[in-house]
Amino acid sequence: MSGPPDGQGRAPRSTPPTITQRHTRPGIDGGGAAPGDYRAAWYAAHLAMAVVDRDGRVTDANPALRELLGTDLAGLLARGAAELAGLREDPVLWSEYREVLLGERRQLSCTRRLEPAGGGRARWAEVRIEPLPDGGEGFLLTLVDVSERRELQARLRHLQMHDSVTRLPNRSLFFERLAAALRQAAGTGDGTGRIGLCYLDLDGFKAINDTLGHRVGDRLLGAVAQRLTECAAPGGHLVARLGGDEFALLVEDSRGTEQLCELARTVLAALQRPFDVGGQRLSVSASIGLVERPAAETHATWLMQAADTTLYWAKADGKARWTLFDPERNAHRMTRQALSSTLRPAVEREEFVLEYQPLVGLVDGVVRGVEALVRWEHPRFGRLSPNRFISLAEENGAIVPLGRWVLETACRQARHWMLAHPRAPLLVSVNVAVRQVWDSDLVADVGAILGRTGLPPDLLQLELTESAVMGSAGRPLEALQQLSDMGVAIAIDDFGTGYSNLAYLSRLPVSTLKLDGSFVRGFRPEEPANPADETIVEALVELAHRLGLTVTAECVESAEQAERLARIGCDTGQGWFYSRALPAEQISAMIGGYATAVGGS
Template identity: 50%
Template sequence: MSRPAEGIPEPRHRLGLAALAGRGAVGGGAADDDVTGHADVVLGFALAWAEAVAGTSYVSMSRSEVEQHLAGLTRQLVTALLAEPFDPAPAREVGAAMVAAHFTGTETLTRTVALLATDLPARLGLTGDACPGRERAVERVAAVQGALAGGYAEALRQRTLDEQEAISQAVFVARDQTEQALRASEARFRAVFAEAATGIGVGDVAGRILDANASLLDMMGYSLEELRQRNVRDFMHPEDAASVWRLYDELVQGQRDHFRVEKRFFRSDGEVIWTHLTTSLIRDDRGNPTYQVAMIEDVTDRHLLQERLRYQALHDPLTGLPNRALFLDRLSRAFETGGRDGRVGLCYLDLDGFKVINDSLGHDVGDQLLVAVGQRLDACVSAPGRLVARIGGDEFIILVERSGSTQDVVTIADHVLAALEAPIRVGEHELAVSASIGLVERPVQGTTPADVMRDADITLYWAKSDGKAKWALFDPERNAREVARFTLSATMPAAIERGEFYLDYQPLVRLSDGQLVGAEALVRWRHPEFGLLAPDRFIGLAEETGQIVPLGRWVLREACRQARLWQDRFGSRAPFISVNLAVRQSRDPGLVADVAKVLADTGVEATRLQLELTESAVMGTADEPLDALRALSAMGVRIAIDDFGTGYSNLAYLRHLPVHELKIAGSFVEGLRASAADGSHVVDARIVGTLVSLAHALGLGVTAEGVETEAQARRLDDIGCDSGQGWYFARPGPPDQINRLLS
């Protein structure tokens, strides 16, 4: 006979339990090593588990045997929690093993689930604000809880079904026996009927209740006389699925022999209970329906536990808002039920500056702030057809089902920004918080939930990059440009290797006699997908990604190779080559070595190479070492300041820089094109004259950019400018153009 675990004397072989905690019931591997390293955890939790469930179930084991059995199950739970990759499946086996060992009391499961949520994570060090993987650990523990409860429920359900099946078989056997066997089998049935823990009721095909056992009477709260005055249909629940009573009608009409469903019943006191209902049809000798037998198991506790676990699986434990899983489920259903004309909208928001608050004031303050933000969002947004969810960290998302137009999500975004304007009080801190919001609103036809989520994420990034505390609406054209930028960025390294880049050259002409003295190398990209790209399409992107350094190194080498060809062909009449240096190139530690190697490899004289840097790049080195520029200048390389006059230069600092040439920005030269009615050409002429005088006083040459007319060239020559560059002389072109000009 089985006996309660409570009251069993303390085990005399504690060393045996400790050995079991270290040995376990799971196969070898990395997870085993982790569990072996937690033998004390396994032992401690097994003892606490045995203490917690003592007296809640009747098992045929001594106290020491209970502890040993639970130690083996504990090892499986620890393995599941620590496994990489994570898999909660072993916890289902633990739940089934508990039922197999007759730990079937409802309180046993409740205490086990509660202990698993608090005691075991603490012993493993998976809780507390100091734990870096706290949120991940909470998700693992919840998954293990759910798996254990699921395995427990499934095993218990299967055992019940087996018992119900045994009872059904007894009923059918009784029908087919002789009178003597029938009396004997009915006596056995009566014994089973009266003593069964499962509620059993017998009725006729009209639904009148004829008999019920004690378990059913206790479950429903009625006496047998009260039940005999009721009809089966009196126990319909208003929320019963239509399929339940369709199955019942088919049964009593003889169209089926049995059915199983999960169904709610009202007790006599009005309380609702959840049950597993199995109803079977009894036929007479001619096969006509005569009776119905219902077997009912009360699963209310199990159902409530499953509902609680399901809620935890679909809601954020911190804010109580729906989590990513529930949000994605609702989003998918919005697409499934949207129809041909349905629309859907998303507001994807991220808190600005939350990381600073979290890092400076602590995670507890950060968590409370997230709770307060979640409450404000729920208060100002919640309505039928809308869902506010926290999908991770400081990111929230609002789903608008059956939206009417883009204005719907814009209005919601404005409400959210307004709701977050007021400071939030957290303890002694008054915190100001704002949000950046990405908006997407479109018809459900022609798109997918994944597309909408991707575009909302992209638009949130736009909102943050545009200045924060604002919303941005998804723009297909902007997205296409962003995709093109990404494509260019990703393909640039291979494009250099494939030879997709080439150089055009624009002449630099001496104004006094029109002699060609130099050529500026300008890079172009012949892209296989986007066609011919000017520098403004990719130079900025190359600077952002760092590709400007290898690209600039290629330009320098290719330009010097061409300069050597001119040097060999035209001798002293060959032009010097001018190459632009980006800011990032100028600060590259290997710049001087790269230039020296290129000059050595190509055989170009250093004096025939000019490196152009923007005014901001050169002047930005005022507080930085100028060793690289000085080293290049010492080699004989010419240094030129490009677009001079457009920045905020410290002019007095010019004389300390290793600079040889100033290239005046074309915006000043444009005013010299023709006489203007407002006299602006006079002002521009004076500015250019001043810049030329300043450069000459410092011993620097001057080149004017953007020369497009003869009048400009003549005036620049009169002012004293040394050389010019622009479409008046020639547009950028291939090396042959320079050859023709020199010839």
């Protein structure tokens, strides 16, 4: 856009009258104060003002402006308004200023940093330029010194953006810097800008805070902040306290994961040295989560989520260590989270199905019962086996409604088999989590389900893990006893994997022990012979029989294993040698006959 050159590159014209000359009335000497004479106000005003012509040249300036800029009138008249107000440095302001001079814009207001002509401290001023108020030729330039206000605002911002305990940048400033760093790194022309983050949490700090008090805790945090700052100083990395005992080190223009890992090693080594706090020698360690990414592929929220997840991994892996973000591990975590959040709705939507694995007599090969195994027909992940979701269901409490559904479905199917094959009724065995005993009235649930389905109690067996049963006391033990009194069989699943008090077995209402597959695997022909395995199994079987219990061997995979287990005295076997878990209709074909090794999924 063409326009006035702001008083440069043009021959001087006749000097226009100053503001004092324009407003002096005829017949009145220069110092008069008659109406319309503004000279006194012009000279006495504390507001810095100048008159600017249409070419942008200063034609007059009051003493307040001369004082603000540290120069005399001659020094101001030699400069353009845009130059003394610092408008040329900003393209947007320069354009708007020219529009005012051309009459295309009413006024311009902005805040600019002014450099005094004779040197000295720079000042901040609110700049305003607009046409002269009396309709005369030219424009009025005013500058209001706001340096003290800016300094106060800066001090307040510093207090607002820094932690009072450690003097480090706080969470707000950290996220501000992080967003700026991401924008800058992502804006590189080739898109190769990277960013790294060390997110750390002190191990054991809460114990120090609770036992020695918050004053000592705050001093320790200050000492930690000092060491972190020293670690980050060589690379110029930002160190911030995000809250509590959490700190972050931001690595802008990251050179890769090795740089980040080296920084984490330096931090761990620095924090492992004891701290002297108020005459007390204190030791802490830190868990650190590391994330290093291309800036163009991430944003602040994702980066912090990834860092928080990785910090959790570091703590879960044993603390006092650093862990690098692993996309595959994170994907597994996200899958677990997705499954956990949809478990309860999945029960309501009936996305689960049951399959049944036969329990076969080791001597005669007759199918004596089945174990009900739940599968999740997930709309996104396909068919999921119990090890993918049962632990999640126990964690979030969904095991209670899921367990009720499994129990009722299995009992209903067992009733159907009983009516179809009255001469060979099948025992149905259902797994029960200990949380079902604590979080629901299992006895009432079982009684109601048996009543609704019409299944006799002696055709139902409930399996609980060894650790759950052997430590039973109070309510769990009472529930097991009431279920046994009802006629329901109780089995200990995975027996031999816990730390059993074998004498305790005689006081439990248990009817069956299911030997863990780790014992049976030692019976494989391809495995080196270990006489101790057979001796242990034989002793367990003999003990169980003396207590009036039956024994089921799990994970039977070959005829040799089945023969040896039968010779030792095991009652029934379960495993792929007989059958994998099958749909209910395929189990019907096996009832009353001999089991053979069949395929299945």
